[in-house]
């Protein structure tokens with residue numbers, strides 16, 4: 148059966164005329180077509196049937212071509228059926244939204260991390276410093292730099308919404324500095340306060356970007372600007388090399404340690 | 413009786429519905445900045461593709477879409493092809509790949525008709541970009557038989 152998927156529909160119908168009738172029943176009128184020579188699998192994919200209809204169609208064709216044989220039905224890639232529309236971002240903006248997901252996974256770990264925090268323990272201090280390293284290098288140098296140095300530059304810097312975004316990045320940086328000072332002083336109250344404030348700030352900040360700022364920016368970009376943004380972000384990705392993957396593994400390690408697996412994002 | 417053929421060659425007659433407003437008297441300028449345009453004829457490394465926003469349009473599109481030149485062709489390098497009738501489409505795949513990798517195109521916009529077989533051109537472009545070592549943002553738009561844009565998305 149699988150090999151028939153890669154055969155031309157003309158050949159299949161010639162050898163198994165019944166297949167032509169079955170296709171007709173699903174309003175896929177290949178039998179009388181005199182031009183073109185599509186593959187069976189492409190026809191199934193292109194016609195974008197409902198999953199139920201597709202399964203039924205494939206089962207019926209299989210019944211004709213290889214009766215009695217147990218068949219694996221092919222998973223055909225399809226466009227999403229109409230339904231509640233999820234936000235569609237341009238490819239460069241989508242990259243940023245993906246980065247947010249890793250940042251949100253870090254944020255979700257903060258309460259667990261604070262729960263048993265003991266700054267007298269070197270292991271705990273290292274843990275906080277590890278989280279700060281993630282925030283500074285991944286969330287800030289890698290991600291916020293793409294926003295501040297590239298994305299936001301396409302817009303008037305005096306726009307209120309951009310001023311707010313810049314201000315929130317700065318407030319986040321101040322919290323991180325306070326966390327580091329707290330670790331230095333072994334002051335767990337300060338570490339708790341600022342790490343938690345950072346979590347709250349960034350959670351809302353990311354929500355604003357994902358749901359309002361980015362879609363709005365995307366609507367204003369020309370096709371050409373989208374391409375330019377994509378290659379400029381690609382340039383930043385290249386500069387950071389393996390670091391983003393390293394931070395992904397770091398977060399995953401914390402999730403396994405604290406929660407037995409992923410808890411957000 | 414329901415139509416039994418390929419939807420791509422089903423006959424429609426819109427004569428009663430033709431609404432075309434008269435153009436404003438002035439001659440409309442072509443936005444075409446290159447020759448050739450057919451995908452078998454073009455070289456993917458031709459200067460007009462270098463770093464360009466490229467439009468890959470199904471053959472029928474320019475006939476259906478009233479504002480093709482201003483709305484889509486303007487500012488872009490173009491290639492046209494028919495996913496249903498053209499031979500040697502593996503060459504198309506290689507050419508689109510070469511546009512991404514060698515001509516370092518900025519974006520690829522695929523314009524197809526709403527008939528199901530035209531989806532093949534988008535699939536071809538997606539496969540070429542997927543195989544390419546250099547990724548390029550890919551957008552598509554679907555044009556109705558009467559020239560409306562039914563859908564326009566980043567793929």
Ligand SMILES: [Fe+2]
Nearest residue numbers: 291294312356
């Ligand atoms: Fe931000």
Ligand SMILES: [Fe+2]
Nearest residue numbers: 290294353356
């Ligand atoms: Fe962000």
